[in-house]
Amino acid sequence: MGGRGEGMTSNYAETDVVIVGSGPVGLFAVFELGLLDLKCHLIDILDRPGGQCAELYAEKPIYDIPAWPRITAQGLIDNLTEQIRPFKAEFHFGEMVTELERTEGGFRVRTDNDTTIACKVVVVAAGGGSFQPKRPPIPGIEAYEGSSVFYSVRKMEDFRGHDLVVVGGGDSALDWTLNLQPLAKSLTLIHRRPEFRAAPDSVNKMLALRDAGLVSFQLGQVTELKGSDGALQGIVLKGAEGDSEIVATRLLPFFGLTMKLGPVADWGLNLTENHVAVNTTTFQTSEPGIFAIGDINTYPGKLKLILCGFSEAAMMARAAKKIVHPNEKVVFQYTTASSSLQKKLGVA
Amino acid sequence: MARLTFVGSDGTRYEVQAENGSTVMENAIRNGVPGIEAECGGACACATCHVYVAEEWRPVTGSPEPMEEDMLDFAYDLRPNSRLSCQIQVSDELDGLVVTVPPRQA
Numbered sequence: 402m403g404g405r406g407e408g409m410t411s412n413y414a415e416t417d418v419v420i421v422g423s424g425p426v427g428l429f430a431v432f433e434l435g436l437l438d439l440k441c442h443l444i445d446i447l448d449r450p451g452g453q454c455a456e457l458y459a460e461k462p463i464y465d466i467p468a469w470p471r472i473t474a475q476g477l478i479d480n481l482t483e484q485i486r487p488f489k490a491e492f493h494f495g496e497m498v499t500e501l502e503r504t505e506g507g508f509r510v511r512t513d514n515d516t517t518i519a520c521k522v523v524v525v526a527a528g529g530g531s532f533q534p535k536r537p538p539i540p541g542i543e544a545y546e547g548s549s550v551f552y553s554v555r556k557m558e559d560f561r562g563h564d565l566v567v568v569g570g571g572d573s574a575l576d577w578t579l580n581l582q583p584l585a586k587s588l589t590l591i592h593r594r595p596e597f598r599a600a601p602d603s604v605n606k607m608l609a610l611r612d613a614g615l616v617s618f619q620l621g622q623v624t625e626l627k628g629s630d631g632a633l634q635g636i637v638l639k640g641a642e643g644d645s646e647i648v649a650t651r652l653l654p655f656f657g658l659t660m661k662l663g664p665v666a667d668w669g670l671n672l673t674e675n676h677v678a679v680n681t682t683t684f685q686t687s688e689p690g691i692f693a694i695g696d697i698n699t700y701p702g703k704l705k706l707i708l709c710g711f712s713e714a715a716m717m718a719r720a721a722k723k724i725v726h727p728n729e730k731v732v733f734q735y736t737t738a739s740s741s742l743q744k745k746l747g748v749a
Numbered sequence: 750m751a752r753l754t755f756v757g758s759d760g761t762r763y764e765v766q767a768e769n770g771s772t773v774m775e776n777a778i779r780n781g782v783p784g785i786e787a788e789c790g791g792a793c794a795c796a797t798c799h800v801y802v803a804e805e806w807r808p809v810t811g812s813p814e815p816m817e818e819d820m821l822d823f824a825y826d827l828r829p830n831s832r833l834s835c836q837i838q839v840s841d842e843l844d845g846l847v848v849t850v851p852p853r854q855a
Contacts, residue, residue: 453789457788457789457792457794457795458789458790458792458794461792529788535823535855536855538825538826538853569822571819571822592822593822593827594818594822596815596818598819598822622827656822656823657795657796657822657823659788659795659797659855660788
């Protein structure tokens, strides 16, 4: 994944609402909050908007979006992005919220990329949780994570002079093979089959490096790690001709992403089977000022449908407005008739 | 219609009646077979409905399409008889199919 970790930047902002997650429901929340004059920042671990719609099934048609007999998931995200443009929300991509702290005037949200945002309301629209790298089924791999085993490359320099093993057959595996080969002492790419999911151009470049003797490409699966105290020394490769050992001081497995609830679980919210319990009048969680909408919440009768998430966003926005502007009287208005709403949308 | 048997990783057998045209994954979810997660809902985008097809059924279920092969790269404990159950469509021919659920999906 790109976008993430190209140098740490210290970053501070103040806003009305921080939305955790930029899937369809998080995006539409910007619209409903925007109509009520609330400014939003969105934080998402992926490098683009869309959440599961973008990551899991971008080209698949969805048939139950009201008034859209058929729309692709990416088409839906593109439309939502256009719909919320008037509200000029700020996006923080490739970042995960790691800390949520209550302050006198609201909350302070911190991310793993050193972004700090002060806000009055937090909206958790994190779907199935955050997309995190899948851990390959190698016994004892946890002991090497963060010291010898990495699931992403933050700084290429960290891999200079190492005996590097990259595992996988997708774009991440191929891209990092090509990028890290010049720095590595040795580089072995391991994939379970000769076909790749990656861009053909990257595959051809990798094969050229192999033919030049600069990359070793091996078919098979990693079954065992050798080393001690988090310092990797080698891996066992199970190939068609049995087991062999390869010298390795760094291992980079690229096995795709899985959804984990992640740090949301540590924010003191009442959870029911890994979902955040909410009050259905306001979509507020057990913590005042923290709301949860879309797939991540639960309540009696909950349906995990995008269309329900949209409705939840609208109702949540009303309650959020009362927290941010407690003294302002909100008049119920329709976008078809209200000139003040139309002005906010830039169409009046 | 076909009768499908899911064997859990603990050996428990789950027998279900499946309609033609549905996927093996859908029948696991509808009948609450433990160990089939189907995170992406059947889009062949996640490899969390991974099953092992019983040897004698492999010729009938066939081989994975390239897109399924790509996703199988991400499956836990891959074996030659690994398939994603969302990509196996039920037909009369599959009456009696037996698949085993791996101990974990990811």
